[in-house]
Amino acid sequence: MEKSQFRVLIKHYFLRKKTITETKEKLDKYYGDSAPSISMVKKWFTEFRCGRTSTSDAERSSRPKEVITPEIVDKIHEMILDDRRIKVRELAHAVGISTERVHHILHEYLDMRKLSVRWVPRLLTLDHKRNRVTTSKECLAMFSRNPDEFLGRFVTVDETWIHHNTPETKEQSKQWVSRGERGPKKAKQSLSANKIMATVFWDARGVIHIDYLEKGKTITILFKAIGQIQR
Template sequence: MEKSKFRLLIKHYFLRKKTITETKEKLDKYYGDSAPSISMVKKWFTEFRCGRTCTSDAELSGRPKEVITPEIVDKIHEMILNDRRMKVRELVHAVGISTERVHHILHEYLDMRKLSARWVPRLLTLDHERNRVTT
């Protein structure tokens, strides 16, 4: 059963004036090992006593976990194609994400590496290699 459904049951027992131990016993009786722990039941009883009515997760503040979007990857790729001598620090300031994420995008998504102060694709074709040698 989902967390939100267990929270709804805990709220139901809270509104029916059951104790924490009675609630835990009922949940264990009907749901066994999948029932929430006693500490989780206590936590939600405390939340409901403090006036919380919603059983869903609260909205998290702060920066999203995943900042790598197709738009950012395309923007970095375009900047690298325009100037292959672009520094990572310059990309960080232009895009507005961390240095680690820019490195991750360059190495994992665009499959590029720094070679002689230039960003180049990792796997060069024979024509590319000959062209680099003659240049």
């Protein structure tokens, strides 16, 4: 079937008050692999909810492809370098071209894509990175001289916050259900406000000491434990 014919079917199910999931299941049942994707069904349901009645493609702009010039590509590149979070529609408005052309420039000419930030435990300064490199080289030199003794004496330490109540993750709460059966529900829980800092020391054989920071105490008392372990 043509895409326009599938759109008519999607509109038919929409008018019959079917859900997106029910519509997708019926299309898969009768048309198999040729049925539209769930994202396409969602797209047209959204269009119909917003008042759209036509299932035909909207008229495209007759703007020629020659609108992409080196000057426009350079300008878009400069705007992105100035503001990495700039939106496509803002770029399109600034240079006077369609968002479709902007997408084409970003992907085909500049080979760029927009990614979400990646969370890391902490951001290291240049000094932090330099100290880590120096320490790693020193440890590597000691390991090269006597690997067995180095692994037997090397102690690592790290700190973590332990909450009094830690709810299970979404992955941990998964359950098996039959097709057509509604998914399980649970009340949303948050990490408890009460927490305690734990400093964990371990070597090649495993954890050798855990120190809990008492309420009202400063972090300086934890460093005494480090000295005791090293001695």
